[in-house]
Amino acid sequence: MTMALFYLMLSPLPDRYSVDSRLVKTKVKDPRLLGFWRRVLQVHLCFVYFSEAWQNFSAAVGGTGPISGDR
Amino acid sequence: MAVGKARACIQPGAAEHRDLSACCRHSIRIHFFAPNIPGYHKLIFELNYQDGRVEYESPHFSGKAAALRLDSLLARLGDNRYEPLREVVIKMLALSIWRERPDVKKFGPPSDWSARRASVILSMARANRSNRCSATISACVMRRSGSRTTHIMADRRYEAAFETHTAMILLRRQWQQLLEFLFPPETDTWLAVFRIGMGLQVVVYALFLRSDWHSLFSTTGKGLVSRELGEAIASFDSPLIPKLGWLVAFRPACRPRRRNSPFHCLGLFALHGSAVCCWDFSVARRRSLPGFFTSARLRAVDCLHTARTIS
Numbered sequence: 243m244t245m246a247l248f249y250l251m252l253s254p255l256p257d258r259y260s261v262d263s264r265l266v267k268t269k270v271k272d273p274r275l276l277g278f279w280r281r282v283l284q285v286h287l288c289f290v291y292f293s294e295a296w297q298n299f300s301a302a303v304g305g306t307g308p309i310s311g312d313r
Numbered sequence: 314m315a316v317g318k319a320r321a322c323i324q325p326g327a328a329e330h331r332d333l334s335a336c337c338r339h340s341i342r343i344h345f346f347a348p349n350i351p352g353y354h355k356l357i358f359e360l361n362y363q364d365g366r367v368e369y370e371s372p373h374f375s376g377k378a379a380a381l382r383l384d385s386l387l388a389r390l391g392d393n394r395y396e397p398l399r400e401v402v403i404k405m406l407a408l409s410i411w412r413e414r415p416d417v418k419k420f421g422p423p424s425d426w427s428a429r430r431a432s433v434i435l436s437m438a439r440a441n442r443s444n445r446c447s448a449t450i451s452a453c454v455m456r457r458s459g460s461r462t463t464h465i466m467a468d469r470r471y472e473a474a475f476e477t478h479t480a481m482i483l484l485r486r487q488w489q490q491l492l493e494f495l496f497p498p499e500t501d502t503w504l505a506v507f508r509i510g511m512g513l514q515v516v517v518y519a520l521f522l523r524s525d526w527h528s529l530f531s532t533t534g535k536g537l538v539s540r541e542l543g544e545a546i547a548s549f550d551s552p553l554i555p556k557l558g559w560l561v562a563f564r565p566a567c568r569p570r571r572r573n574s575p576f577h578c579l580g581l582f583a584l585h586g587s588a589v590c591c592w593d594f595s596v597a598r599r600r601s602l603p604g605f606f607t608s609a610r611l612r613a614v615d616c617l618h619t620a621r622t623i624s
Contacts, residue, residue, distance in 0.1 A: 243514060243515075246507070250507060253507070253508075255504070257502075257504045257505040258505065259505040260508070274497070275496075276503075276504060277498055277499035278496050281495055281496075281497065
């Protein structure tokens with residue numbers, strides 16, 4: 243949740259469904275900027291899930307970290 | 314001397330292939346431009362007009378240098394290894410002719426040619442003035458009858474420059490793909506869903522922790538961390554640190570006569586808001602919760618009460 247709130251803080255708000263965008267007419271955000279922040283969030287989630295899976299895998303195998311080449 | 318040697322080696326039948334190779338290697342090493350080898354490829358477009366007329370046209374050039382570059386370009390067009398690049402080059406050459414003749418209906422190869430054929434489809438938007446219709450461009454790359462020695466020399470001469478150019482095209486394409494991956498155009502719908510979802514999660518999270526918040530910040534004196542305790546600890550550091558008790562003590566003095574008026578509610582709301590902010594900062598300044606609002610350098614020298622908010 244902390245990570246999601248951090249990226250929410252950096253995201254180009256307000257969106258078109260927010261109250262302040264309806265009260266104050268704001269310019270439409272750059273669609274490429276919106277896509278960039280979504281891509282950053284996706285890549286970060288990929289790293290999170292990968293590291294978690296790698297940690298679980300290494301713990302299940304030997305509990306001493308990643309598998310080296312001589313094992 | 315080197316110039317004379319290089320000129321001598323391009324005379325027809327002047328030297329064998331081995332001598333010619335050595336001569337050109339020498340001329341390249343001393344940065345002398347290689348001899349002008351006559352072209353052995355030719356690109357001809359057959360222009361079919363709407364009224365039935367047929368014309369034959371070759372790509373134009375202006376100047377000797379442009380002619381030499383076009384000659385080398387046509388020489389590389391006959392090579393099958395660079396099919397995408399050849400397609401683009403033929404499109405560009407055909408488009409330059411087509412812009413001069415907007416009434417051309419179709420580009421085609423001469424009917425009596427039986428050489429290798431590189432057919433590309435060029436679909437144009439009808440809205441564009443210079444591209445009125447769709448056309449099929451068929452470009453014939455003819456190989457002239459010439460000496461095999463000349464062919465080999467031409468290939469060797471242009472090999473390095475052409476591979477560098479191809480590598481640059483591939484690098485530019487990879488960079489473009491990276492930009493398309495990092496900056497895809499998106500709407501802000503995902504951001505609205507993300508924001509509302511996170512808001513709901515924070516609200517539910519706070520509701521579940523409501524009883525813990527009450528027990529932690531209870532003002533009855535029975536809580537784990539009471540306001541009086543925090544203010545007393547803050548007073549040890551400095552008596553001038555603003556405290557929530559000041560605002561609480563200040564509130565009855567400015568209480569209006571009509572307690573239910575909107576201004577009264579608004580004033581109480583502002584007072585409570587500022588009090589909550591001050592309370593949060595006073596809690597954060599304490600030694601039990603250092604770190605977020607204080608700098609590490611000032612904490613190291615034990616100056617928490619004078620530490621800046623962020624450093």
